[in-house]
Amino acid sequence: xxxxxxxxSYAAWxxxxxxxxxxxxNTSSDDLAVELPLSGHGPLxxxxxxxxxxxxxxxxxxxxxxxxxxxxxxxxxxWGAPNKxxxxxxxxxxxxxxxxxxQAIQPESFDWPKMFQILRENQSTYCExxxxxxxxxxxxxxxxxxxxxxxxxxx
Numbered sequence: 001x002x003x004x005x006x007x008x009s010y011a012a013w014x015x016x017x018x019x020x021x022x023x024x025x026n027t028s029s030d031d032l033a034v035e036l037p038l039s040g041h042g043p044l045x046x047x048x049x050x051x052x053x054x055x056x057x058x059x060x061x062x063x064x065x066x067x068x069x070x071x072x073x074x075x076x077x078x079w080g081a082p083n084k085x086x087x088x089x090x091x092x093x094x095x096x097x098x099x100x101x102x103q104a105i106q107p108e109s110f111d112w113p114k115m116f117q118i119l120r121e122n123q124s125t126y127c128e129x130x131x132x133x134x135x136x137x138x139x140x141x142x143x144x145x146x147x148x149x150x151x152x153x154x155x
Contacts, residue, residue: 014047018054025058028065035101038090039071039080045089052096061097067125068093073102075114078122080105100124107132109139116145120152 002008024034036055038048048068055066070090072080078094081087094100102119104110107130119127127149133142 014050017047017051021051021054022058025055025066030065033065033067033099035067035069037069037071037103038093045086045092048090049092049096052093052098056096056098062099064099064125067099067101069101069103069128070122071103072105073115073118073127074105075111075118078102078118094122101126101128103128104130104133106130107136109133109136109142112138112141112145116149119149125153 002013021036024036028034036051038044052068055063055068059066070078070080070093072078074080077087079087079090081090100122102122102124104115104127110133116127129142129146133139
């Protein structure tokens, strides 16, 4: 585990990741966006907000060269957090004027209308859904919600 490594400190870890973000930001362009995927596991709530603040400082608000992606999108939330407190802490990222995307937590047949309502409420630009979800019982609802999301996003 990284936190048990000799010489580890949160400050050094955060600075190393900030430098990686800078490399990604410097490589991004109008036709190459960068994504920072985050999940609700691990002690990353403070870091997630710090990374978002760093991106905003470098690129400004709502810059489509950079996206924060929540990797725990489900009917229960966005981050896949083990509890409501952690989910709420990660939600602080969504209060920032940063571009966002979301990834389904599992390949399941979710309540797709509810899922896409969450996506719209979060003002997400895109979502990622596991291919297997397109083979399950809710695939028709999933297809309808994708079409609706695309239509609403185009306006």
